[in-house]
Amino acid sequence: MDVAVLPQPVFTRDLGGGARRALAIHCTLAHSGAWRGLAAALEGQVHLAGFDLLSHGNSPDWDGQGDIQERHVAIAETLLTEPMDVIGHSFGGTVALRLAARHPDLVRSLTLIEPVYFAFALRDAPDLLARHEADAAPFAELLARGDFAMGARIFNAMWGGDAGPGWEALPERARAGMIRSIPLVPASRRALYDDPAGIAAPGGLDRVTMPVLLLRGSDSHPVVAAINAAIAARLADVRNEVVEGAGHMLPITHPEQVAAHLRDLLARAGA
Template sequence: MTAGGPDRPGGVFSRSFGHGPRNVLAVHCSLAHSGAWRRLAGEMAEDITLTAFDMLSHGRSPDWDGTGNYQLLNADAGLALLDRPADLIGHSFGATVALRMAMARPHLVRSLTLIEPVLFAVAKSDAPAAFAALEAASRPIEAAWAAADLALTARLFNRMWGAGEPKWPDMPEQARAAMVRAIPVVPACYPTLYDDANGTLAPGALDPVAMPVLLLHGSESPAVIGAIVSGFSRRLANARALSVPGAGHMLPVTHAAETAQLLRGFWGPA
């Protein structure tokens, strides 16, 4: 593994895993960090060299100062690491960042893999019932945030979207503190994710995303994710969607071997 400090392009920390011929850039989910790709990269160490960066307010990257658009700032940071064409992977919020990267620089993206993308505006438009269920499930998180209880907000968010293990009290204090540090960016991104404030779904906006796209979701994920995947399948010209049996939202971590197998089939030979 190799790593670069926060003086790297875009001011973010990045690291690389593996030593294979295929160049891959990966964007992690909210409240995680670049190390979340370690298991998947380990499954494919002979096939790929995977570079991952810590989004702002995550891992070893600087804190976001609240100015500018968080999604687009991270997309710019990721693009600064792309000096040649790569296969791009994003998970959850990181998938929305990866999508914006592909929209901005399609000539640098050989293929795009969106794992459990959380652009909820897709479901808001296409699947009102699934969107309403998401809103209902999120109410305890919203109440904790309104009460300015950052630790409870992070705990409830992790319970809803995390792998389920370890439980919050069993996590190392450092891991809990990292999630509390990152949690303010989640509500800050609601206009982007719920209302499509960045215009990802605007007419013609997705036209540059003509490269092959793989949409992955877990069979046990909330229904809203399946609705989003279906919506993107209809909106992207060259997309295919696959479900990982028995997996939830954290499938790149919990089902790394299955994810690796699907990626090999999608990419084909290096």
């Protein structure tokens, strides 16, 4: 394994074998190993490079400096060393979208799997965002009280409950890792809701001209469909697809279906 040279070095890993190189950015409360199933489904076609977000996996805890989304865009930039296919899931999808807007010459294709860029829903579907906020209120209250352990448990049930066993059945190490990571959720709120980068504003995605795949699970919260539709409406070369029977964690639970959509995208994008 390699370590990227940054003010806060992060853990990186390579998955799969293939001549085509892709950069994969995982979701909150996971780690770069979450891409193993997708890498296996694409074996012989795509070489996936990934990294652990700060405060996740084998990367160090975030030092609290700067905007957490911007920090991860900067990390991703160090790994985008040549034209690559970029894949992002959930919070990782928001990082991937900003990366594509900033470096369209280096992003050959873009795959956004349930990107939680709530600013798009705020503009295009405020009713569904309000519904999400009401559903997430118990989680927000727990974090406001500093109860990160219960907050991680509730967040995992909301967004990751489709990916495996319930909280009590998870290994202690997995639960501890999620509790460690959960402070990044409120830390990312400004970037995801207030959109200081202007990604959801008119013209914010004008530079995202590469082929794009938006993907979501049929069983995910309705706000996800609204976000994907809002992003798709701002792009010229885009397909907005659904994996039936899947929830938010579809890269883990449905890697073969995700891989099939990716193959179609890569064919569109060319060499």
